[in-house]
Structure formats: structure tokens, C-alpha cells
Amino acid sequence: MNFIRNQLLEYGVDAAWVDTFSIVILVTFVMLLCIIANFITKQVIIRFIAHVVKKNNIKWGNMLLERKVLRQLSHFVPAIIIYYFASSFPTYKIAIQTLALTYMMIVAFSVVNRLLTVFNDIYQTYEISKTKPVKGYIQVTKIMVIIIGTVLVIANLMGESPFILLSGIGALSAVFMLVFKDSLLGLVAGVQLSATEMVRVGDWIEMPKYGANGDIIDISLNTVAVRNFDQTVTMIPSYALISDSFINWRGMQESGGRRIKRALYIDTSSIQFCTEEMIEHYKNIHILKDYIVGREQEIEKYNRVNQVDRSNIVNGRALTNIGVFRAYINEYIKRHPGIHQEKTLMVRQLAPAEHGLPIEVYAFANSVKWTVYETVQADIFDHLFAVADEFGLRIFQNPTGSDIKALSQELRGEGACATYNSVNTLQLNKINE
Secondary structure, eight states: OHHHHHHHHHTTOOHHHHHHHHHHHHHHHHHHHHHHHHHHIIIIIIHHHHHHHHHHTOHHHHHHHHTTHHHHHTTHHHHHHHHHHGGGOGGGHHHHHHHHHHHHHHHHHHHHHHHHHHHHHHHTTSGGGGTSOOHHHHHHHHHHHHHHHHHHHHHHHHTSOHHHHHHHHGGGHHHHHHHTHHHHHHHHHHHHHHHHTOOOTTOEEEEGGGTEEEEEEEEOSSEEEEEETTSOEEEEETTHHHHSOOEETHHHHHHTOEEEEEEEEEOGGGOOBOOHHHHHHHHTSGGGHHHHHHHHHHHHHHHHHTTOOTTSTTSSOOOBHHHHHHHHHHHHHHHOTTBOTTSOOEEEEOOOBTTBEEEEEEEEESOOOHHHHHHHHHHHHHHHHHHGGGGTOOBOOOOOHHHHHHHHHHHHHHHHHHHHHHHHHHHHHHHHO
16 A cells, blocks of 8 residues: 555655545455456366366366366455455455455355265265265255354354354254254154165155155155156155155065065856866866866865765865866966066965955066066956956956946847737737637
């Protein structure tokens, strides 16, 4: 400032205007210096660093550039220049230094937050991030950085020790508990979810209460994002996964097989004992031949040993079409290429009800892919629906409109025939008379 003042006096500037002109010139100089320094930092140094990073394909360097950490650091340069030149303005020195220092503190906390985000980005590139997500912890750290930064900035502007402000926070703890209730609950839930591995990114979960049925795409401090199969996204509070029940299909996906549990409903009026003709017909079915022969020998031996009178079909033991059909289903799914043969495989009868006798297929597809699973299941039941008639069995189905229409047409036909026969009888009687 003195140098500028002396130069102005040498050029003959009026002494009354020297101080004003000196301040204007110095402020202009500082502003130009800040602009030039900022330009050099961003357009030269940062561009050079970015070129080196991209050329050598440094992964963490690319992430620093994407999150604009270096660009944020460049804001320190003009702040440092202003802080350095604050002594040139004795009257405003303290105010300028306080504001410059405050600005540098804000930039520093912003850089820390961006670095935390970069750390999370780098961590997510590792496989462990799917089982041990740290996004919730990073968000908590960011909140702490913001709180600490706010306290330090206010303390700096007031010119007081930050400990004085921190001592007053105790009285506001209830307010903080209320404001950050969801965050605190989310933090506790996040720790439990991570420690117990209840959910991971990529898990398929089902939570009807929140309308969620799909894959987890993100686990954060407060929410768990689920991309549903209709491509919508459901946000579930983290603590809801601790307090409420949900289905995690990870076990099924890791097992290598998905359960098929579906029943055919047989019309009970079509169930009967097998005749000799039916048994001979079943022997022509390749996968049933050994079963039929073995069962015939077993039944014949039982009836002979117990001297059963087979003149009445009710006596002793005999094959039924429903039993043979159940054996056929069992042999069929054992040979199906889409069924996991090392897991539980069973064909069973359930309790009969108003819809008939349920024959349930309990097995596991050898693929956990949804489309493959549905294809295997449909392929099996397509075949079973088509083959049931070969065993003299009818699949139960409630009457449809076409059934009622056919019945009404049949009844009308019978009525017309009855009327025609009555007219003919009357005419014959008259002739005879």
C-alpha cells in the first residue's frame, strides 16, 4: 500500500485522493492476481494432471476427477492470496482474514466430503462391497463433518473457541435426536444389516408391505432401494428391514435350484380300479413298464399269501388309475432334464377338497433364472394336463360358459325329440281308433 501511495505522489496525484486510489488499485491488483492464479490452477495444472491420469488409466485418479476434487481444491488458491494481502488493509485486516479463513474452512470440509464419496466409489469396485456396504457409515461421517465444520465456521466468525459452542450442544441434544431420528435409526439398522448380512446389494427381496419385489440396487443410511421387476424403484426405510418381516431369495439363488410346488386337481369321479385292458395299455408306456410289472408281482404275491378272493374287486389289493398316474409323474420328473435330481423330489396326494383330489409335484428346477424356471414348470404341467386322459382321469374344472351352452343345447334337443315322439303317438292312436 505504501509503495502504491508513494508512486501516486510522485506522479503528482492530489494527496486527498491518494489513499482512495491506492485502495482501488490494490483491490484491482489482488482480484486480477486471484483470477490469473485460479485460471492457471484450473486450466493448466488440473488439465495436466487430468491428462496424466487418463493417459495412464489410474482408476482412483479418474474418480477424483469425476467427483471434481481437484477443481474444489483450486478454490484454496484465491483464498490464500486474499489472506496474504489482508495485511495491506490495516483497517479491515481482521475482517478480511476471518472471511478468507472461513472460506478456506468451507472448501476444506467440501473436499473432505468429496474424498469420502471417492472412497465409497473405490470401495464399490471390490466384491466385498456387496456383502459389507459402507455407504451408511460414510453418510454418517459426512453428517459429522458437516456438524463439526458448522461449529468451527461459526466459532471462527464469532472469534470464540469452538468448545464454548460445543458445550451448548448438550442442551440441544433433544432437538438433534428429533431432527436426526431417521438417520440414527438408519445407522443402527445399517450396522445390524451389515453385521448379520441380512441383505446385500443384488439380493432379491420381497416385502409386500412396501410393495417391493425385486433386486436391491443400493443400501444407504436411511433407505434401501429396490428395483422391482416392473422396473419401478421402491425405497424402504433401513430400519424397516429390522422391525418388519421380508423374504430374501438369496438362499434360493445360492442353492442352484428353485422349488416347483404346484398341484393338479383330479375329478374324483374319474378314479377307478385298473382293468386288465388298462394294465396292458400302461405296460406300453416306456417309463411305466418296470413299475407295472413289479407292482403286479407284488400284488399277486400278497393276494396269494393272504388267500384273497378276487371275484370281488374290492377284496385284496389292486392297481388304481390314480396310483399309476402318480407313479408316472414321479418317473417323468426324474427323467426331466430341467429338474435338479439331487434335491427333494416327490409326488404326493393332498387332502381332497371341493375342487377334487390334488396331486402335487414337489421338486426343484436346476436353474434359478426366472425365465428358465417358469419354462421348466410349464413344460412339466403342459405334459401332465395332456397325458391325464391316457389314464382315464379327468382334470377338475368349474363349469364354463361353453359347458352350460352345450348342456342347454342338449336339453333343447332332447325336448324336441320328446315332443316329436308324443305327436306321432297321438296320430297313431287316432288312426287306430
